[in-house]
């Protein structure tokens with residue numbers, strides 16, 4: 001009889017825990033209705049250029065050629081002189097959509113999106129782009145629309161090549177990147193003679209986003225060790241160098257532009273991504289320009305034991321790693337827009353070149369912004385749960401309680417810890433006690 005009770009309780013506990021997995025992980029963690037929070041101090045930049053080299057893994061980017069030169073000489077010079085750099089750690093699934101959502105919206109992909117194919121917006125979310133005055137984007141039709149679709153008002157502009165024409169790059173995927181750089185060039189060219197566009201560009205709180213799909217496509221087709229993949233890194237580097245000089249010329253070298261270069265995910269040696277191997281989860285991050293700290297010489301040993309600093313010949317420069325979602329609050333802080341409402345990113349302070357006062361205010365704002373989500377979630381849970389069932393616990397006892405019960409039953413049935421003969425008589429119906437243990 002007691003054994004039946006035991007089995008029944010066990011079944012109930014496991015069914016409840018099993019169902020709770022769906023409640024915890026397979027429903028959207030996103031909430032709505034938070035108040036936007038921006039750092040009250042004046043931001044260091046008026047505009048930000050974000051370049052995402054899709055599928056670029058960290059070691060392919062940072063590792064030097066056998067002759068000691070870099071395949072990305074421009075960005076290497078930024079790392080050496082005027083920028084802050086590190087590894088951006090992505091999470092699984094290492095796919096383009098979740099990677100971009102983490103970078104631009106500051107949260108890790110909603111697992112409930114699995115059922116919806118990762119493509120369309122499964123839920124509405126806020127993003128750095130949505131918080132800007134204007135964002136202009138160039139790149140793949142698989143990525144850009146999700147940030148325009150969710151944006152309130154008409155201020156996120158996308159320029160994509162038609163999906164069916166992605167074939168134009170079938171012989172050489174780096175053409176996808178050339179297409180983007182060419183479009184951006186002609187955009188700034190046209191702004192010189194288009195008064196209203198020019199006026200919009202000269203406003204603050206603007207973002208320019210370049211999504212470069214060439215490296216990813218070349219990696220899938222030829223693998224990351226191929227000449228195609230590696231040459232594409234060089235092409236992107238040259239493109240970024242030209243882009244920076246064009247943007248600086250357009251804005252009269254006003255020192256108000258910040259730049260962020262990174263990737264959405266890496267790639268395995270076999271040319272795939274999606275899982276959690278370091279080749280997939282480690283991506284490069286380089287930031288420079290207005291509000292970003294200059295290259296710092298490393299003083300003493302750095303807190304990284306993975307050997308990359310030596311492999312990449314970067315021991316002399318301070319490395320600052322981030323979690324991918326931290327890039328969203330970094331970008332928001334640089335141009336002074338509210339942190340994206342659903343962001344769980346933590347502002348990486350070492351990237352900032354600003355006063356201690358600014359940093360303190362920004363951290364405080366960041367904390368309040370994350371707390372807002374918790375408060376809303378708590379209120380929602382309270383409203384949708386029956387009053388007597390909603391109890392905020394100080395201590396979590398669920399599985400520990402069950403385990404203690406199991407241990408107790410095992411001890412009672414399989415060990416003789418009881419020295420009282422009268423009780424032994426009572427439990428005797430299912431306990432065999434060796435005669436020599438009787439007292």
Ligand SMILES: [Zn+2]
Pocket residue numbers: 054055095096097099216264265
């Ligand atoms: Zn991707």
